Amino acid sequence: xxxxxxxxxxxxxxxxxxxxxxxxxxxxxxxxxxxxxxxxxxxxxxxxxxxxxxxxxxxxxxxxxxxxxxxxxxxxxxxxxxxxxxxxxxxxxxxxxxxxxxxxxxxxxxxxxxxxxxxxxxxxxxxxxxxxxxxxxxx
Numbered sequence: 001x002x003x004x005x006x007x008x009x010x011x012x013x014x015x016x017x018x019x020x021x022x023x024x025x026x027x028x029x030x031x032x033x034x035x036x037x038x039x040x041x042x043x044x045x046x047x048x049x050x051x052x053x054x055x056x057x058x059x060x061x062x063x064x065x066x067x068x069x070x071x072x073x074x075x076x077x078x079x080x081x082x083x084x085x086x087x088x089x090x091x092x093x094x095x096x097x098x099x100x101x102x103x104x105x106x107x108x109x110x111x112x113x114x115x116x117x118x119x120x121x122x123x124x125x126x127x128x129x130x131x132x133x134x135x136x137x138x139x
Contacts, residue, residue, distance in 0.1 A: 004074060006030065009066055012074070022058065026066060032100040034066035040092050040116070051089035051116070059096035060112045060129035067098035068108035068133030079107060081131025089126045091116035108133050 009029040013019050013036075022044065028035035036059050038044070046052045060083050069076045098112035111130045115123040 004029070004069060008074075009034070009069070013062070013066075016062075018058070019062065022055065024059070024062065028097075029066060030070055032067060032070050032103075034063050034070065034098050036063040036066065036096045036098075038094045040090075040094060048088070049090070051091075051094055053085060053089075056085065056089055056094065056096075056114055056127050057083055057129075059094055060098075060114060060127065061131070063096035063098035063112045064110045064129065064131040065133050067100050067110045067112075068103075071100050071103040071108050072133065072135045073137065075135065075137040076108075076133050077136045079132040079134045081129055083127055083129040085127045087124070087126050089114075089116045091118045091124070093117040094126075095123065106135050 006029045009026050013026045024038050027037050044055045065078050095115045096112055098110050100108050100110045102109040109132055114127040116126050117123050
């Protein structure tokens with residue numbers, strides 16, 4: 001365990017200007033997992049009204065990295081990730097839930113499920129991602 005907690009994770013997220021621009025918030029952090037949420041504002045949509053794929057990729061990247069931080073500590077960087085879009089992201093919010101599936105000394109592998117949330121609170125899986133996060137302090 002890293003000794004990090006949800007309040008610390010929120011401070012880290014709040015210190016990222018791009019995260020602030022998107023209005024991202026971290027709602028769960030610990031035990032190998034992290035959840036990031038973003039409201040489905042109009043300015044985050046593409047021309048067909050769906051949430052832009054770049055917003056989903058951002059959410060996956062940050063959720064994967066925060067989840068890995070629960071295992072590796074605060075000095076982490078994304079080594080790489082892939083994302084598969086399953087259906088257009090519609091709804092009033094986006095939720096990215098990441099979970100570490102393997103941890104080594106220098107890196108962690110995590111997966112992330114991304115859901116859209118409708119006005120009634122129902123979630124629909126819209127994308128899945130997997131990534132490798134590196135311990136930056138061991139580089």
